[in-house]
Amino acid sequence: MATFKLAKKDAVSDTRTNIFDLHEKKLDYFETEKKKLPEYLHQLKKLKKQVPKDSDERNKIYLQITFLEEKISGITDDNDLNNYLLDFFVTINxxxxxxxxxxxxxxxxxxxxxxxxxxxxxxxxxxxxxxxxxxxxxxxxxxxxxxxxxxxxxxxxxxxxxxxxxxxxxxxxxxxxxxxxxxxxxxxxENVEQVIVFNYDRKNHFQECLNQLQAKENTTIPPNIIRDLSIEFKKYNITDPKMFTNSLVQSYLKKLKYNKYYEHIPTIINEFCGLKAPKLTPELEQQLKIMFDEIQVPFEKYSKVVCPLRKNFLNYNYTFYKMCQLLGKDEFLNYFPLLKNRERLYEHDLIWKGICNDLKWEFIPSI
Structure with missing residues (x-):
């Protein structure tokens, strides 16, 4: 019977990989560390209960506690992940x-x-x-x-x-x-540069958002929504038209479970109390469309870096907010509420930072 053994493969000798493969493995590592957080907390609690008499043993436990506390802090605050992503941007660029x-x-x-x-x-x-x-x-x-x-x-x-x-x-x-x-x-x-086909649905939706902002859309708001909002406003003595802001109407739509009508808030306000929706000049509208076209390619590049599993485009309110911010059109910012979830907002900022870097735009952080 043959006694020879197959030679072990060198685990680190295969160079037929690329940066993005390594990057995804790194992200998997951070995800695994998050899942291990309860285990690390348990280890820390167990170590803190130990009171060894030997000074060398005490020093050893102290070092283990310090190491675990730093590791736990890095996981809970996402410091390690965020620092890695920022360093990664610098390295690939x-x-x-x-x-x-x-x-x-x-x-x-x-x-x-x-x-x-x-x-x-x-x-x-x-x-x-x-x-x-x-x-x-x-x-x-x-x-x-x-x-x-x-x-x-x-x-x-x-x-x-x-x-x-x-x-x-x-x-x-x-x-x-x-x-x-x-x-x-x-x-x-194997890293052939991909030719990105512009997503017509994105451009179409972007135009719809512009129309919704200016109440140019053809959508008819159902009478029951206007009626239910009227009842709520009377209940809380909201009568001054100046009080009808986007955030106020959104809060009541949420309360009434009419969430799918968030994007029609300018039209609702216009129909409800006669307040005129904001109007964009043709020049500003055209500039926003040009900027939207320009961010498509760098978005594909950096969304794969920051969040490889991401399939959707950036939040459109976030996109409008950032574009108006760059153009100095602060009067429109209140119409585009930013994401409330800090983690998602930070993820958007990382992608946007990469986009700004490629297009030579100023990056203004949201957090």
Whole structure:
């Protein structure tokens, strides 16, 4: 009977992964830590009950207690997760401008996909990530074409052609066959940039929101809703038209379980007490539409980073609020209440911060 054993695989040698795979594993780790919180609390309680006589043992327990308290604090306040996400943004954007320059420079060229400068820049981003967050993983060797000297013209300006596995001198055209580690290159070849098809439903809904804000919609508010609101307002002696704010009407709609009519509040106020809905100038409306178009691509990019499982777009009230805030249209901010859930609001802010970074907009935090 054969007694040989299969060699164990090196758990950290597989470089055929990418930053976003590692990022998702990191997020899974934070989620697992949250689930372990009761276990950590129990351990802490148990340690605090121990009173050893030996000083060395006391110091050991003290260190364990301190470690657990810091870990619990990091989990409950999401400090560790938030710090990681912020550091992650910095890491993946560190080489973005350099990459964009190189890619733009080679745009339209048949051989642009094999430009070693761009590939090295992406590999360096990967290496920066694992150095910071996964130091146990092996870094990928960069393609050092800059160290090659052409035997024909002594130029060191080489481009690597992955189709023929050769270095090509850009000055005289001399080629030199090179053996490369194909596994290393697949780290980024599987990260093909996706062409994002603009979601027509989003744009359509955005226009509907603009119409609802200005009470331009064709929706007819059922008479029973107006009647029920009238009864509530009379009950609490609410008669002054100036008191009919969005937040007031929303609170009574919630009380009456008419939640699905939140988006029609401007129309309800208009029909109920004759107060005119806000009006946007054609120029402002067009500017908002342009900004909405511009945020689509960076949203897809950063929503996958911050919340990989997210399928929906940003909250539309949040989006309008942030756009009006950037344009200095503070008179409209009260019409767009921000999310009450601080965790969701912070998640939106992280995505919005990435969007602002890519579009060179000012980022104004909500919290």
């Amino acid at each position: 560190n080489n973005s401008e350099e990459q964009q320059f190189e890619e733009q420079k080679n745009k339209g060229q048949m051989d642009s996909f094999c430009n070693s400068t761009v590939n090295n820049s992406k590999l360096e981003t990967y290496n920066n990530y694992i150095r910071k967050f996964n130091p146990e993983l092996k870094e990928i060797a960069l393609n050092n074409t800059d160290k090659i000297k052409c035997k024909n013209c002594s130029s060191d300006d080489f481009m690597f052609d992955y189709r023929t596995s050769s270095d090509v001198c850009t000055s005289c055209g001399l080629t030199k066959e090179t053996l490369i580690n194909d596994d290393a290159f697949t780290v980024f070849t």
